[in-house]
Amino acid sequence: MPGESYGEDVEIGRVLRQRLPRHPAPQEFRSALVRALTPRPVVRTWPTFWLTSAASALATALIMLLWLAPSLPTAVPPDPLRPLAGAVMNYHAKAILWGESRSDLVPAALPRAMDESGVSLNWLFTGDERIQLVNAQPTYLEGRRGIELAYQDADGHAVTYIVVPAPALVLPERGRMQIGRWRPLVRKENGFSMILWKQQGLLCVLIADLVSERDLGKLKDYFVKVRSSTEPYTIY
Secondary structure, eight states, rough: OOOHHHHHHHHHHHHHHHHHHOOOOOOHHHHHHHHHSSSSOOOOOOHOOOHHHHHHHHHHHHHHHHGGGGSSOOOOOOOOTTHHHHHHHHHHHHHHHOOOOGGGHHHHHHHHHHHHEEESSSOOOOOOOSSSHHHHHHHEEEEEEEEEEEOOOOOOSSEEEEEEEEEEEEEESBBBBOTTTOOOOEEEEETTTEEEEEEEEEEEEESSOOOHHHHHHHHHHHHHHHHHHHEEOOOO
């Protein structure tokens, strides 16, 4: 019967446990069993050929960078004259639009312009058969008081001569040009040509819309006339 069979199995198991000898498992078996039952972490490795390809690509990129480095563009330093040049162009445009163009007004306007600007003129180029001084007035350029002289040439071009104190300003060597016995800085911007130079601690600028090679030759000639016949200095 089912109940009797179960009882016999229990009795046989008891007898076997009492009579059969028991031996402890070796320590090596226990350690091997623990290692077998402990899950191992999955370690992902890159295929060897991938590592070789990556190293090769990196080496190639470094070689190309070293080869191209001399030709790569470098940071362009800021132009210290850009704000000043912009202010000069603005004043030149105002002189064309609003300035008087009468040489007979200069004798009355010049003393007031020198007094208000703080810039005096020992000698002054008033003009010749090619170009004439038509106005003089004080100006204020980039925080500096100065004087502005307006000229007009025989072809109707307005030429503005601006003088402001700038003892600490150093004009760069790049862009200088030999004109007569002087080496002023020559710049072209936005349809205007400018000739800049230092004289007695003053910054002097001659500007006009003379940009072609032929017209720039005229402006150089005007520069020689003004530079050799005008001597500015600061009153204060």
